[in-house]
Amino acid sequence: MLERVFIIAAKRTAIGKLSGTLKDVDPVDLAANLFKGILAESQISPDQIEQVHLGCCTHCQANEGVAPVIARQALIKAGMPLSVVSSTVDRACTSGTWAVKVGYDAIRLREADIVLVGGTEVMSRTPHLARGLRSGVRLGAATLEDPLYPLGYKGYEPVAAEVGQVSVEYGVTREMQDAWALRSQTRYQEALKAGKWKQEILPIEVKNKKSTVTFEQDEFPKADTTIESLSSLRTVFGSPTVTAGNAPGLNDGAAAMILVSETRLKELGIKPLAEVLDFEFAGGEPKYMGTVPGTAIKDLLKKNQLTIDQVSCIEINEAFAAVPLLSSIILGNKDDAAIEKIREKINVNGGAVAMGHPVGATGTRIIVTLLYELQRRGGGYGVASLCGGLAQGDAILIKV
Template sequence: MECVIVAGKRSAFGKFGGSLKDFSTVQLSQELMKGVLLNLAIAPEEVQEVNWGVCTQAEAKEVIAPIIARQALLKAGLSPQTISQTIDQACCSGLAALKQSYYSIKRAESEVVLAGGAEVMSRTPMVVPALRWGNRMGHMTIHDPAYGIRYHDFNLVSQDAAEVALEYGIDRNEQDEFAYMSQLNWERANSLGKFKAEIYPLVIEGSKKEVIFDMDEAPRPGTTLQKLASLPTVFDSPTITAGNAPGLSDGACSMVLMKRDTAMEKGITPLAEVMGVASVADDPRNIATVPGRAIQKVLKEANLSIDTVKVIEINEAFAAVPLVSSLVIAEGDKEKAMKIREKMNVNGGAIALGHPVGASGARIVLTLMNELKRQGGGYGVASICGGLAQGEAILIKVDP
């Protein structure tokens, strides 16, 4: 039972408080669900299943059990009989949604599945824990969950990732250099029009006129190594700054997966075949290593080596993550790691274009697939880390 990807679109990614701040997660999700189906030769009611990643679910009007995937698919015009899951696996959510869709097709549970994710981090609500039952005396504290995103009973992710990077011999300067290249690579790809094929333009209602939103907002033209070096570290991290980490972002990404036979019957040419998926987890401190370990696992299961892979995407949760994970894949061989990095994130990554956490796992697969097509096909692998050291990877193949 072969699983293929037949369509994929993403929104342009908005910066925190930017153009997408007034979209609810449900609204943004439904727009991308409709958008990915727009030019596909199937009716919306033919979609049998939706798997959708969202982390900031408290943004929804319902707060408790907002079932964002379900609400969005109904508003997007899909059948009420379409089954769905809203998945929160931190930054892994979008890729976990693709994984679940792959499994559903391989198990013959569904033949047409829509997968992806969305996040509107700009709408993260403030929290007042003591408000419900009152405060006998004194001030109440308003918490901002978007400030220094963390798991309060564990170390800060920015501390763990940076400390492990230093243990791997990756210093602040190398992380800044990687961040600089992320910005340059995005600028180069954008100037060549590479993102036009993957971005679904959104109409934003303005006070005077409609605005078409089709350009990522987060990239920083004019970034220099000197500017990056001048930035202070954040949240007690020894190396991580606002420049070598992605900002808070808004955006969505949607893909359609099918059983290959079904696609052929409908006259739809597959864009890529999903060759395998893999999941890993580790001690929370090792979050920067898990994308590398997930890639090793998915390649081993497919009996392939990293040398057979033409393009690699590792999400830039921090610059430390792809740098450490490339060394993990190379088993500590720095020369081999450098060769891996030459084909990794060639169009920039989250440091440049942003990281709407529920969507990023799907976004890196979409970018990977399109780049493989431009390069004449071949194998590609994408991986992402998520909170407390979870990791997901996917291996795809694009025909020449």
């Protein structure tokens, strides 16, 4: 019989803006500090952890550049036993959810009882590339390449362009995306004033050249956002709809959770935060990246014999404002009334357009955000989902 899997601790760092407070922090150290904090707050000691699985999209952000084994380094720095096995996962934006899935599978299959999972990303440390220098440049200047600008894949258009094209196809206008972006910013600020983010953010100490600061509040949100300011922005990278205002930033941050088997949970006598019920995945034509969360959620609910009406809250990562709008069309079967009802359940406290998107960490972050909101509502089913590069989609079903 497969083991049931529970979440007993869930935290994230505050999210930094590009070249902000976290700009010089190695993603290894960021993860290690979060690991130390989440272990200290939980009733789990470092020597009880059996496995660590960590998402990170851009491994060359680490000091080593090549083969940094970020999860391994982080667990050692966090004081876990050297016998703990680990993996560092790169699956683009879905890295953080896949890391959770690896830990979930290990417990379900009785390979481990207590697993630490999460994601870390410091996009500010992404290096520029000078291709060909190893062989030498015979004539002319060497060319520097910025892998962050524009974001995309060789042989394909920039992701912003493709999402914009699909948005036009589905009738998701620029105005709708700007309105969703404003909603995200507004709801984030409402949640901030209500003190909601304090539940999930673990303050960490960050050393800079002059002093040590406590980093405990997201840097990226823009409280003064208006529909007029959003509508004044130009579209980017040839996209018909996407602007800097209705897309997230390039951000820094980490998120982590401790998973435990039902058997060990009973032995420990700890009250869980949530139960992980199932995962589902989807893939599609690369340019349709914005629709795959909807497909993954739809398949997940069908597999578990649930309807969308039975789900209390949904987190869909705002890789662009278009993504929850497109995915809700898939979930609502193009029925306008159903789509609007679904959208009211999505990202009720705002999303990545407001708080930012540290790509390797976001998959875990949206689960952390989801479970705390479900707790505030007295429990129920929740789904977290996001898209990844070249149209991969993950969805996780939890219950509080």
